[in-house]
Amino acid sequence: MTWLKPSWQSVLAILLCLTAFALGAMTKPEAAALADPTATVAYPYMGAKGLIIGLLLLAALVSMVKLTPIFEAIVLFVGAHAAAWLLIKGIAGFEGTALAPYFLLLAAAWLLAWRCVALLSSLRPNQSVARNALRLIIPAIFGAWILIIWEAVTRGAGIPFILLPPPSAIGARIANSLPILGSDVRQTIFKAVLIGYVVGNLAGFAIAILADRVPFLRRGLLPIGNMVSALPIIGVAPIMV
Template identity: 80%
Template structure:
């Protein structure tokens, strides 16, 4: 069909979404709720599951439609990252309960993020500021996905924080320790390193002058 174009990332993302949809429950609490429909269970993604599937499928279809490059990149960016954000925020409080569909949707979002980077890389803007912005945005998206996958896998799989804390926990710990870190930097950098650098450089400078001016020292060198 003339309005379609090849996109293996989009096709694979659709396939992963369909497999996840066929498998059903995205978490253990949801599986328990489906197994006992008469019971009342609280489980993640109760209100956002359909939205996540819709975002990913829409972005995947956009990657295969003959849209303008900017529109395609924008749809891919929003769909992939919003779906990933919903996945991560939804599993909060249910760490370690994620099932296969959770990771399949994460992989689908990552593929669409990959496609977004590929589309942005194909742009050849005329304006210098746009080229500069793209040189910053493309690696930023790549780096963001490392953190997204790290966060989602550690929370979804329930990896103990003592073994591999998620980036959000690391960031929160750093933010909460800024006064201590500031004191350490002041002690290490300003009171030790800079002082040592000045003393060492000054001593070396004086030794060089002495070696140049004193014949005995010059002969020793």
């Protein structure tokens, strides 16, 4: 069948999706609800589990058909990121309850994103604008997936925030602390570092001129300067602060 061009990422993603579907419950509350059908317990992914698996399967199957690389990359990008967003959105409020299917679907989405990046890396556009765009898009997708996996794993596994907070919590904390950070930057950078940098440069320049022009100072300061220049900055900085 010449119209098929399966990649190992797509095939493995399909297998992971089918395995996740066969295993059943994605979270502990869902497993409890399935064990007791009479219980009316709210659990995550009540209506999104089929959508997540469907998105991943559709993206993987479309990527196995011979299409233009850019169209295939777009399909993979949308499918992988939409599924990842639904996974992270669904686990919010149920941290630490994820079961194996949750992580299998996360791995499937990551594989499709990997395939998307591989396709984008293989493109050789003639326009410089397109080449520059690819140089930004490819590392951006890679970096985004580091954050996505970090967020999904920490929330799904219920890792304590004190050990490894998710990126969203870090971003929220930074956003809420902007006034404090702004005052700290103003005090540290503008009132201490910049002034010290200017004063230090001027003093060093003046001492260098004097050491060059006055033999007495040259004999006394040059050995000290040579000794200090040989010391690593990481060892001198704590002493100077």
